[in-house]
Amino acid sequence: MRYEYIRLDHRLILELVNPRSSILDLGCGTGELLYTLIKEKNVHGQGIEIDEQAIYKCVKKGLNVFHGDIDSGLAEYKDKSFDYVILNQSLQQIRHVDKVLQDALRVGKKVIVGFPNFAHYKSRLQIFFQGRTPVTGALPYHWYETPNLHFLSISDFVTYCRSKKINIEKSLYLNEKRTITLLPNLFAQAGVFLVSE
Amino acid sequence: MRVEKRDSHENSVGVVRTRYFTFSGFKLESGEELSPVVLAYEAYGALNEKRSNAILILHALSGDAHAAGVHKRENNPGWWDSMIGPGKAFDTNKYFIICSNVLGGCKGSTGPSSLNPKTGKSYGLDFPVVSIGDMVNAQKRLIDHFGIEKLLSVVGGSMGGMQVLSWLVKYPDKINSIIPIATAIKHSPQQIAFDEVGRQAIMADPDWKSGNYYEGLPPSRGLSIARMIGHITYMSDASMAEKFGRQKKNNAQNYKFTADFEVEGYLRYRGDNFVKRFDANSYLYITKAMDNFDASEGKSLQEALAGVKVKALVIAFKSDWLYPAYQSKEIVKAFKLSGVEATYCEIDSTYGHDAFLLEVKEETNLISHFLKKVFYKYEVTDNYEI
Numbered sequence: 001m002r003y004e005y006i007r008l009d010h011r012l013i014l015e016l017v018n019p020r021s022s023i024l025d026l027g028c029g030t031g032e033l034l035y036t037l038i039k040e041k042n043v044h045g046q047g048i049e050i051d052e053q054a055i056y057k058c059v060k061k062g063l064n065v066f067h068g069d070i071d072s073g074l075a076e077y078k079d080k081s082f083d084y085v086i087l088n089q090s091l092q093q094i095r096h097v098d099k100v101l102q103d104a105l106r107v108g109k110k111v112i113v114g115f116p117n118f119a120h121y122k123s124r125l126q127i128f129f130q131g132r133t134p135v136t137g138a139l140p141y142h143w144y145e146t147p148n149l150h151f152l153s154i155s156d157f158v159t160y161c162r163s164k165k166i167n168i169e170k171s172l173y174l175n176e177k178r179t180i181t182l183l184p185n186l187f188a189q190a191g192v193f194l195v196s197e
Numbered sequence: 198m199r200v201e202k203r204d205s206h207e208n209s210v211g212v213v214r215t216r217y218f219t220f221s222g223f224k225l226e227s228g229e230e231l232s233p234v235v236l237a238y239e240a241y242g243a244l245n246e247k248r249s250n251a252i253l254i255l256h257a258l259s260g261d262a263h264a265a266g267v268h269k270r271e272n273n274p275g276w277w278d279s280m281i282g283p284g285k286a287f288d289t290n291k292y293f294i295i296c297s298n299v300l301g302g303c304k305g306s307t308g309p310s311s312l313n314p315k316t317g318k319s320y321g322l323d324f325p326v327v328s329i330g331d332m333v334n335a336q337k338r339l340i341d342h343f344g345i346e347k348l349l350s351v352v353g354g355s356m357g358g359m360q361v362l363s364w365l366v367k368y369p370d371k372i373n374s375i376i377p378i379a380t381a382i383k384h385s386p387q388q389i390a391f392d393e394v395g396r397q398a399i400m401a402d403p404d405w406k407s408g409n410y411y412e413g414l415p416p417s418r419g420l421s422i423a424r425m426i427g428h429i430t431y432m433s434d435a436s437m438a439e440k441f442g443r444q445k446k447n448n449a450q451n452y453k454f455t456a457d458f459e460v461e462g463y464l465r466y467r468g469d470n471f472v473k474r475f476d477a478n479s480y481l482y483i484t485k486a487m488d489n490f491d492a493s494e495g496k497s498l499q500e501a502l503a504g505v506k507v508k509a510l511v512i513a514f515k516s517d518w519l520y521p522a523y524q525s526k527e528i529v530k531a532f533k534l535s536g537v538e539a540t541y542c543e544i545d546s547t548y549g550h551d552a553f554l555l556e557v558k559e560e561t562n563l564i565s566h567f568l569k570k571v572f573y574k575y576e577v578t579d580n581y582e583i
Contacts, residue, residue: 046538055542056562061508062570062577068539075493076530195219 010036012172012179013088015113016184021083023164024048024108026070026100027090031058038063038146046082049071056164070094077107088114088192090150098164105166105197114192117173119153119185137176138189154184154191161195208282209274210241211262213266215305219489226334229325236339236546237262238297241281241561242289244308248570251345252287254296258427258483259475261304263290264296277422279557286561288547291572292349293467299360300335301327301483302478310411310476319348319393322408328481329356329490333363340371347371348571349356352564354378354553355520362492362528365509366501374508374571379517379553381524382498382531388519390482390544391430395423399477408478414423421468422475428467431492433516433549445562498531514552540567 006014010033017023019041024033028047031054037043047058047065058065066073071094074085085108087100092115094100104111116138117123123134133143141148152160155172161168173180173188180188216239217308221232233365239262244251255263256276265281267274287294298306301324309324316323340348351364358380365375381388400420422559432440441460445547455528456462493501509532511523522543532539546552553560570578 035577039242042576052545055540056559058541059542059563059566060578062566062575064508064538064540066533066539067543068526068541076533081533144234 004085006036006040006060006176007032008177008179009088009190009192012174013037013086013091013112013114014040015045016192016194017084022046022081023084023086024074024077024082025086025088026074026104026113027087028054028058028063028065029095030054031063031065033086033088034058034063035061036137036152059162067147070100071096074103074107079106080109082108084108084112085112086112086114088112089116089190091115092150092152095149097150101164105195107174110194112192112194112197113157114190115152115157116148116152117154117185120189122184123153124186136189154188157191157193161193167196168193169196208284209278209320210266210282212269212422213239213263213275214268215239215262215447217305218342220338220342221350223335223338225325225567226328226330227326231307231325234307234335234338235305235311236297236300236307237302237375238295238339239263240266240273240296240524241265241294242292244293244345248343248345249347251254251293251295251340251343252349252568253340253364254294255336255351255357256296256299257353257355257357258480258487259424259471260357261302262306263298264306265294277554279554280560280564286564287352287568288558288565292568293481295339295343297336298485299332299356300536301332301479301486303479304474305406306335308476309408309478309482319411321411321478324478324482326485328486329359329363330367330494332486333360333367336360347373347384347526348378350374350568352376352378353380355380356487357486357549357579358520359490359492361412362498363490365505365507366492366494366498369502369505369507372507372508374567375433376510376512376567377510377525378508378560379514379520379525379550380528381520382415382493382527385524386490389488390397391426394486395426396481396484398422399481405477408481415472416477416569417469417472420475420480421465423477423480424471424475425464425468428464431520435516435547436549436551439547462483482513493531494527498528499534501530502535502537505535505537506538510535510563510572511539511541512542512553512563513541513580514548514549514550514556515543516545517550517552519550 022044025047032043085104126134172192173184175189218236223231223234262278263275265275298304301308313320359378361377399419402416404414405416444459513522529541
C-alpha cells in the first residue's frame with residue numbers, strides 16, 4: 001500500500017501507535033484502519049463492528065472482528081487487555097459515550113479518539129448565516145439521516161478530559177488535506193487525541 | 198436472502214462412497230470399554246504431502262458421514278453438499294475434507310443398533326452411555342489413522358459445533374482453527390426440555406420395548422413425533438409462516454384431526470421419512486450426550502483455554518431460537534478473556550436453527566476467507582480492492 005494513499009486521519013493514528021502493539025478498534029467499519037495498522041506497523045488487531053456487511057469485508061481482508069455493538073462488546077474484556085483502544089469516527093455514534101470512554105480507558109493502556117469537530121468555522125457559518133444544522137465534509141449528513149448521536153467540538157472534548165482527569169498525551173488536528181496547528185477548534189475538521197487514565 | 202440452488206453436477210465432488218475404520222480397546226469417558234469400534238466416514242479432495250490441509254467436518258444430531266457428493270446409483274447429495282466441493286467454501290481443490298458418523302450413531306458407526314459381540318444381538322440399551330467427548334476421542338483415532346499431525350480446521354453446526362468445542366478443549370495442539378456454528382458451550386434447560394420430550398415420545402411408544410425392538414417393529418410413532426418436535430425447533434415463526442402460511446392441503450377432507458394444514462402434512466412427512474433412516478435408540482443416546490455436554494468440563498471455558506493458540510470463526514443466526522445467538526456470544530466472551538484470536542458474525546437470517554444448512558452464500562463468504570487466512574498463515578490479505 002502506498003503511504004500517500006492512506007487517509008490522513010489514519011496516517012496520524014498510524015504515527016501514534018508503537019509497532020507490534022495490540023489494538024482494539026471499536027466501530028472498525030470495513031476494517032481499513034485496522035488493515036493499515038497491521039500492514040504498516042505489524043500490530044495485533046481486533047475489531048468490533050455492528051454492521052453485518054462490514055463484517056464480511058473485514059473477514060475478506062483477513063481481520064479478526066466481532067459482530068456487535070461497542071457498548072456491550074467492550075465490557076467483557078479484562079483490564080489493560082490492549083495497548084491501544086481506538087475510537088475513530090465512532091465516538092459520536094455511541095449511545096453511552098461516558099461509559100464507553102471509561103471502559104476503553106480500563107481495557108486499553110492508551111486510548112485513541114478521533115471525531116469530527118462540530119465547531120469548525122464552516123459549520124459555524126452555516127448555523128450563523130443559514131440558521132440550519134450544518135452539513136459539511138466532516139459532517140456529511142442531514143439532520144434526519146445522521147447516524148451521529150452526539151455533536152461535540154474539540155474544545156468540548158478537551159474540557160471533558162479535564163473534568164474527568166483524563167490525561168491528554170497528544171492531540172492532533174486536521175482538515176481534509178493537512179494537519180492544523182492554528183486555532184484548531186475553529187479551523188480543524190477533526191481531532192485525533194491520544195489519552196490515558 | 199435466498200436458498201442457493203443445489204446443483205449436484207456442477208462443482209460437486211461427484212460419486213463418493215462411505216468407508217469404514219475399525220479399531221479396538223476404546224476407553225469411554227465413563228470408564229467403560231467399547232470394542233470393536235467402527236467409524237463410518239467419507240473423505241473428499243486430496244491430502245497434501247505435508248498433511249496440512251485436512252479439515253474435519255462434524256455433523257449434527259441426525260446427520261451422517263455423507264456430507265457431499267452422491268452415492269452410486271442414488272441421487273441424494275450429502276447434507277452439506279452446498280458447502281463442500283471444488284470452488285465451494287470447503288474447496289476440495291485445496292483441502293482434504295473428512296466427515297465421520299458419530300459414535301452412538303446408526304449410519305455405519307458403532308451404536309446401539311450395532312451387534313454386541315458378546316451376545317451376537319444388537320446392543321439396545323446394553324450400549325454404554327457415550328458423550329460428545331467420546332465421539333471426539335473416536336474421531337481423533339481416525340485422524341491419527343490418516344497420519345494427520347494437525348488439522349487445518351474442525352467445523353460443525355449445532356451438535357457438530359459442540360464437538361468442535363470439545364476438540365478445542367481436548368486437543369488444542371492438534372488443530373489450527375475452529376468454526377463452531379449455531380452452537381453452545383452447554384445446553385440450556387430449554388434445550389434439554391425439548392430433547393426430553395423427544396425421548397419421552399420414543400419411550401412411550403409400546404414398540405420401543407425398553408430398546409429391545411430390533412427383532413420386531415421399531416418405535417416408529419415415537420421417533421416420528423420426536424422428529425416433528427425437532428423440526429419445529431429448527432425453524433422460526435417467520436420461516437414457517439413463509440413456507441406454509443395457514444395453507445390447507447389440496448386434498449383436505451373434513452374428517453376429524455386429519456393433517457389439514459400444510460404445516461401438519463410437512464411435519465408428518467418429515468417424521469415418517471425420518472423413521473426410515475434413523476434408529477430410535479441412537480436418538481436417545483445422542484440427545485443425552487448433547488444434554489450432558491459441557492465444553493469446559495465444569496471449569497469456566499476461558500480457564501480451559503488459557504494459552505491456547507487456535508484461530509476461531511464463530512457463526513450464529515439471528516432467528517435461531519433453539520441455539521440463540523447469546524450462546525455463541527458466550528463462546529466469544531470466553532475467547533476474549535482467554536485471548537483466543539476470533540471472529541464472530543451473527544447472520545441476519547429468518548431460517549431459524551436450520552439456517553446453518555441454508556445460508557450458503559453468507560457462510561461461504563466468511564468461511565472461505567477465514568480458511569485461506571489459516572491455511573496460508575497470513576495476518577491480513579496482501580491486497581484487496583479499495
